[in-house]
Every structure is written in structure tokens, then in C-alpha cells.
Amino acid sequence: MxxxxxxxxxxxxxxxxxxxxxxxxxxxxxxxxxxxxxxxxxxxxxxxxxxxxxxxxxxxxxxxxxxxxxxxxxxxxxxxxxxxxxxxxxxxxxxxxxxxxxxxxxxxxxxxxxxxxxxxxxxxxxxxxxxxxxxxxxxxxxxxxxxxxxxxxxxxxxxxxxxxxxxxxxxxxxxxxxxxxxxxxxxxxxxxxxxxxxxxxxxxxxxNDIVRIGDWITFSKFGADGHVTEINLATVRVQNWDNTYTTIPTYSLISDSFQNWRGMQESDGRRIKRSIYIKQSSIKFLSSEDIERFKKIQLIKPYLEHREKEVSKFNSQNEADKELLINGRNQTNLGVFRHYADAYLNENPIINKDLFLMVRHLAPTDKGIPIEIFCFSKDKRWVTYENVQADIFDHLLAAIPYFDLEIFELPTGKDINRL
Structure with missing residues (x-):
């Protein structure tokens, strides 16, 4: 038509x-x-x-x-x-x-x-x-x-x-x-x-592969701590761990500094870094009786026997007067505890031995002497990681009295009343 x-x-x-x-x-x-x-x-x-x-x-x-x-x-x-x-x-x-x-x-x-x-x-x-x-x-x-x-x-x-x-x-x-x-x-x-x-x-x-959807980021300036759910022109949307959402200007990811946890998630372990504060007055030299008593702790028995031979050899060569423990070379309960913590971590199957592992003695503070645990958990999931970390420090805190050591604590009301 x-x-x-x-x-x-x-x-x-x-x-x-x-x-x-x-x-x-x-x-x-x-x-x-x-x-x-x-x-x-x-x-x-x-x-x-x-x-x-x-x-x-x-x-x-x-x-x-x-x-x-x-x-x-x-x-x-x-x-x-x-x-x-x-x-x-x-x-x-x-x-x-x-x-x-x-x-x-x-x-x-x-x-x-x-x-x-x-x-x-x-x-x-x-x-x-x-x-x-x-x-x-x-x-x-x-x-x-x-x-x-x-x-x-x-x-x-x-x-x-x-x-x-x-x-x-x-x-x-x-x-x-x-x-x-x-x-x-x-x-x-x-x-x-x-x-x-x-x-x-x-x-x-x-x-530059700075941020991906699904990355866990921490951006203190905007109060963001969680997973990235969306990246668009104007904003980056982050779902925080309390299930709230934070929007961050996209350009801020370039102009400001933030923390991306992707490296940890892609690595072979998640870092554990925490200190135990030891009361300084509880540190002492070990006597022969103390060493014999500590040898009953299986993890450090080989270390104590080897160390005891070295110390005895040195003291005999240098004719150290052992009527006083301060003379010559001596072992301390804090040093033995450090080696115990190191042995405990090396025996723990949840700790990744291929990554850095260390128990170190930090500078004394007004709150005691920090003994820092530095290692990596094999399981990187948050809940499991926290459980692993808690188990380690639960054990070490419970083990400290066996070495005649004390944990530093600020005085409470009961302490003042007792005095």
C-alpha cells in the first residue's frame, strides 16, 4: 500500500x-x-x-x-x-x-x-x-x-x-x-x-590493581573497615564488619592512604604479633635446683641440658665463683621462658613454619618487659585466626607461673585494700 x-x-x-x-x-x-x-x-x-x-x-x-x-x-x-x-x-x-x-x-x-x-x-x-x-x-x-x-x-x-x-x-x-x-x-x-x-x-x-571488588580494606579517614562491594565513578562502597555500609570517594583511593588486606589473604599465613608484659621484679638467675625442676618441662629439657653444659664449661674455664649466682654465665627464668615459647610455637601445627617466626625481648617499659610473639597462622579466616591467637596466649599466660615469673598488672581496688 x-x-x-x-x-x-x-x-x-x-x-x-x-x-x-x-x-x-x-x-x-x-x-x-x-x-x-x-x-x-x-x-x-x-x-x-x-x-x-x-x-x-x-x-x-x-x-x-x-x-x-x-x-x-x-x-x-x-x-x-x-x-x-x-x-x-x-x-x-x-x-x-x-x-x-x-x-x-x-x-x-x-x-x-x-x-x-x-x-x-x-x-x-x-x-x-x-x-x-x-x-x-x-x-x-x-x-x-x-x-x-x-x-x-x-x-x-x-x-x-x-x-x-x-x-x-x-x-x-x-x-x-x-x-x-x-x-x-x-x-x-x-x-x-x-x-x-x-x-x-x-x-x-x-x-595498577590497587583495589578489587571483594578486597578487605581499612580506611580510617572514612571509618571504613570491611569488604569492597562496588566500585563506580563517584564512590567505592564498603560493607563493614558490623554490616553497615561506608561510601568512599573513588578519587580518595588514589590521593589518600589506606590499608588493603589482600596481600595477607593471598599469602600463606596471617600474622600474629602480640606481647606479654613480664613483671621485672620476678626475673631471676636460675640455681641448679631451678634448672633441675625446669627440666621436667619436656619442650625445653634438651635446650636446658645443652645450655647447662655450655655455661658450666665457660664458668670452669674462667674459674667463676659460683657462691654468688651473678658470677660467670647464668641462665634466667625469663630467657628459659622465651625458649619455651619459641619451642611451643615450633611444635604447634597451626603455625606456618615456612614464614617468619620469632619470640623476642623488647625494651623495658613502665608496664614491664614485653615478650613479643611474632609468627603466622596457617588459617587466615578471621574467626579461626582469633581462636588460634587466643589459644597460644592462653597457654603462654598459664605457663608463666611455672617459670617463677609474674604478669605485670596495674593495681586494682583489691590490691590497694590488701596493702
Whole structure:
């Protein structure tokens, strides 16, 4: 059916009313109203039919294919947007026929349909971007990459070009004018300053692999301590351990300092570093009776026997007067306890012996002498790690009295009353 035939059918009511003696302007008006109602009904039902047909076709194809890309297309409403293309094209072609007597209205409606077409194309482009994002995030390579940032940047450019093109259609203003582009660039830089900074930061984060989705980060400045759940242009979303959420400006991950625990999670162990404070007045030289008593502790018996031979040999060579323990070389209960703690850690199957392990004596403080435990737990899970750490120090604290040592504690009310 050609355009002349359509125009003839569209004017049937108008010609009939004029032949019946109605005023021509009223006949044209009623003819336009009736044609609009008919076209609206036809387009409405066509839109429903095409939408159901295309959506069902996509669903059927997605169920038969192995790839998940078409599944994400359905979820992002891509078939629904595509279904609107044909009805919109029909309306665009029928407008000059229906409003043939009103060129001004025809031009206005044609511009409106073009604007709607541009917006529809942007939505189709957005659905494709979202599908691509969801598909790539389902792969191992891009799972922890900030894909949302790139989608947002592409959408900003899409809406920018779409708005400029709509302005061009409405005003006829040239888009290739250098002055226009310069002014537009200045406005864009002013309005989207934070977005541009966020985009640059997102690229740096991805290229330098600073943060990934799923990383545990600590950002004291913003009170964030938890896992990264989302990285977009404006913010990085962190779910804290108390299940609250903290949003951090994306650019802050580049400009400020924060702690990323990924290195610990990817390593072979999680560090344990904690001190026990020994009361200084409880430290003493060991007598022969003390050494014999300590030899009953199985972990340090070989060490005590070997050390006792070395000390005795040195003292005899140097004719040390052992009536006083201070003369010559001697063992102390604190030194023996340090070796006991080291032996205990080396015997503990939960401690990773391939990583650094040390029990060291730190400088004395007003709270006692710190004996620091430095080692790595094989299990890096937080709850298990805390249990491992607690078990180690529970044992060492309970073992200290066996070495005639005391833990330093600030005096309590009971201590003062006892005095």
C-alpha cells in the first residue's frame, strides 16, 4: 500500500463530513482526532504483540544456548526496547499522512518522534552495556574489576551526544562549531568534575590493581573497615564488619592512604604479633635446683641440658665463683621462658613454619618487659585466626607461673585494700 492510498483512506471521514455539509475546518479536526485514535490503538496493540513476540523469542533462544550473554540481554530489557522500534517507526511514517493539512503540527510531531527515537537508542545502548558488564563480571578475569565505572562513563558520553543531537534537531544549532564545542567542554568540565576525577581514578585503580571488588580494606579517614562491594565513578562502597555500609570517594583511593588486606589473604599465613608484659621484679638467675625442676618441662629439657653444659664449661674455664649466682654465665627464668615459647610455637601445627617466626625481648617499659610473639597462622579466616591467637596466649599466660615469673598488672581496688 503506497502513500497516496494511505492518504486517501485517511481522508475518508473528512470527505464524508464535508459532503454532509459540515464546515471544512471542523471536518478536518474530527478526521484528525479519529485518525489519531485509530493509529494509537493500532500502534498500542502492535507494540504489545511485538514485545511479547520478541521477548519470548529471546527467552527461547537463551534457553537453548550455552552462553549466558543472551540471558543477560533478557534481564537488561534489551528485547523490550527493541520491540518499541517498529511501532515508533510506524508512527513516524503515518504522521505526515494524518496531519497532511497541518504542516506545523506535522513538523512538531516528527521532531518529537525523532527525540523519542534518540532516547530509545540510548536505552538500547544502555541495556547492551549492562549486559556486557554482567557477562564480564561473571568471568574470572573481570570479576573483581570496576566495570560499573566504565559503564557509567559510556552512558555519560551517550547521553551527552544524545542531548547535543536533540538540541541540534530542535534549534538547528551546529554541533561542529569550535566555539560551541569549547563552551560545551567548559560546561562539561565544570559540571562533571567529580565524575572525571572518578573516571581517572577508576582507570588508575584497574591498571595498577590497587583495589578489587571483594578486597578487605581499612580506611580510617572514612571509618571504613570491611569488604569492597562496588566500585563506580563517584564512590567505592564498603560493607563493614558490623554490616553497615561506608561510601568512599573513588578519587580518595588514589590521593589518600589506606590499608588493603589482600596481600595477607593471598599469602600463606596471617600474622600474629602480640606481647606479654613480664613483671621485672620476678626475673631471676636460675640455681641448679631451678634448672633441675625446669627440666621436667619436656619442650625445653634438651635446650636446658645443652645450655647447662655450655655455661658450666665457660664458668670452669674462667674459674667463676659460683657462691654468688651473678658470677660467670647464668641462665634466667625469663630467657628459659622465651625458649619455651619459641619451642611451643615450633611444635604447634597451626603455625606456618615456612614464614617468619620469632619470640623476642623488647625494651623495658613502665608496664614491664614485653615478650613479643611474632609468627603466622596457617588459617587466615578471621574467626579461626582469633581462636588460634587466643589459644597460644592462653597457654603462654598459664605457663608463666611455672617459670617463677609474674604478669605485670596495674593495681586494682583489691590490691590497694590488701596493702
Amino acid at each position: 503506497n502513500q497516496d492510498t494511505l492518504q486517501e483512506y485517511s481522508c475518508l471521514l473528512q470527505n464524508f463530513l464535508i459532503n454532509e455539509g459540515m464546515y471544512p475546518q471542523w471536518a478536518i479536526f474530527l478526521n484528525v482526532v479519529v485518525n489519531c485514535i485509530i493509529v494509537w490503538i493500532v500502534v498500542y496493540f502492535l507494540d504489545i504483540i511485538f514485545r511479547k513476540l520478541i521477548i519470548e523469542t529471546f527467552k527461547a533462544l537463551s534457553n537453548k544456548t550455552v552462553s549466558t550473554f543472551d540471558d543477560y540481554l533478557v534481564k537488561s530489557n534489551f528485547p523490550r526496547y527493541i520491540a518499541h522500534v517498529l511501532p515508533l517507526g510506524i508512527v513516524h511514517n503515518l504522521i505526515p499522512i494524518i496531519f497532511i493539512e497541518s504542516p506545523l503540527i506535522t513538523n512538531l510531531l516528527l521532531v518529537i518522534t525523532k527525540v523519542l527515537t534518540v532516547i530509545l537508542l540510548i536505552y538500547i545502548f544502555r541495556s547492551i552495556l549492562r549486559t556486557t558488564r554482567n557477562y564480564l563480571q561473571g568471568t574470572e578475569r573481570f570479576r573483581d574489576k570496576p566495570m560499573e565505572s566504565y559503564v557509567q562513563v559510556m552512558m555519560i558520553f551517550a547521553w551527552g551526544f544524545g542531548i547535543f543531537y536533540i538540541i541540534h534537531m530542535l534549534t538547528g544549532f551546529s554541533l561542529i562549531s569550535l566555539t560551541t564545542l569549547g563552551a560545551a567542554s567548559a560546561v562539561i568540565l565544570l559540571i562533571f568534575k567529580d565524575t572525571i576525577l572518578g573516571f581517572v581514578a577508576s582507570i588508575q585503580i584497574a591498571v
